[in-house]
Amino acid sequence: MREIKFRAWDKKENDWYNPQHKISLMPNGDIYNGEYDEVQNDRLIVVFFTGLRDKNGVEVFEGDRVQTGYKIRNKTSGEIREDYHVDVVTFGYREGADYESDSFYGWLFGVYPLNTPTGYKNPYWDCLEEKFEVVGNIYEGLLK
Numbered sequence: 001m002r003e004i005k006f007r008a009w010d011k012k013e014n015d016w017y018n019p020q021h022k023i024s025l026m027p028n029g030d031i032y033n034g035e036y037d038e039v040q041n042d043r044l045i046v047v048f049f050t051g052l053r054d055k056n057g058v059e060v061f062e063g064d065r066v067q068t069g070y071k072i073r074n075k076t077s078g079e080i081r082e083d084y085h086v087d088v089v090t091f092g093y094r095e096g097a098d099y100e101s102d103s104f105y106g107w108l109f110g111v112y113p114l115n116t117p118t119g120y121k122n123p124y125w126d127c128l129e130e131k132f133e134v135v136g137n138i139y140e141g142l143l144k
Contacts, residue, residue, distance in 0.1 A: 003049065003051065004048075004049070005048070005049035005059070006023075006025075006046050006047060006048045006049060006061075007046075007047055007049075007061060008023055008031070008033075008044040008045060008046045008047070009044065009045040009047065009063075009139045010043060010044060011042075011043055011044070011045065012043050017033070017044060023044070023046070025046060029041075031044050031046060045063075045139075047061045047062040047063045048061065048062050048091070049061055050062065050089060050107045050114060052107075052114065054066065054132050054133045054134045055131065055132055055133050056133065056134075058133075058134045060089060060114075060134055061089070061137070062089055062090060062091055062107075063088065063089065063090075063137050063138045063139065064088070064089045064134050064136070064137045065086050065087070065088055065089075065134070065135050065136040065137055065138065066086065066087065066088075066089055066109060066114075066132065066133065066134055066135065067084055067085070067086045067131055067132075067133050067135045068084070068085065068087075068109065068131055068132050068133075069082070069083045069084030069085060069130075069131050070082070070083055070084075070120050070127055070129065070130055070131070071084075071127070071128040071129035071131075072120060072122070072125040072126065072127055072128060073125065073126045073128055074124060074125055075123075075124055075125065075126055076124070080128070081125075084131060086135060087109050088109075088138055089107060089108070089109055089114055090107075090108050091106065091107055091108065092108055
């Protein structure tokens with residue numbers, strides 16, 4: 001079972017909301033916090049944990065910028081290729097292109113379903129490096 005977690009970006013403080021204060025999410029979407037007994041929808045942005053961790057064990061949250069990709073070597077020629085890119089994690093719906101089964105509703109990495117790499121398998125190329133790493137978020141920018 002996936003662990004349910006969230007964190008909140010405090011737009012007023014321009015920082016992550018102090019976790020020692022309680023946050024309440026109401027069924028209608030209103031956000032309350034422990035400091036004020038009033039709705040904080042204009043101040044706090046709540047982002048949810050995807051249930052995934054990157055290669056360093058860092059939890060992946062909605063709004064995180066994740067770098068993913070491969071470094072591979074051709075088994076015959078020795079040619080090395082790298083294919084890395086950074087995109088933002090969101091939750092939403094992806095319309096299928098040609099097949100109804102291509103449609104997807106859930107955690108997205110850009111326009112693709114978000115998942116951790118399961119191993120690059122190709123009879124002509126060896127995988128030298130597989131990357132799945134949180135490198136920042138849309139609130140603080142890049143961390144590295």
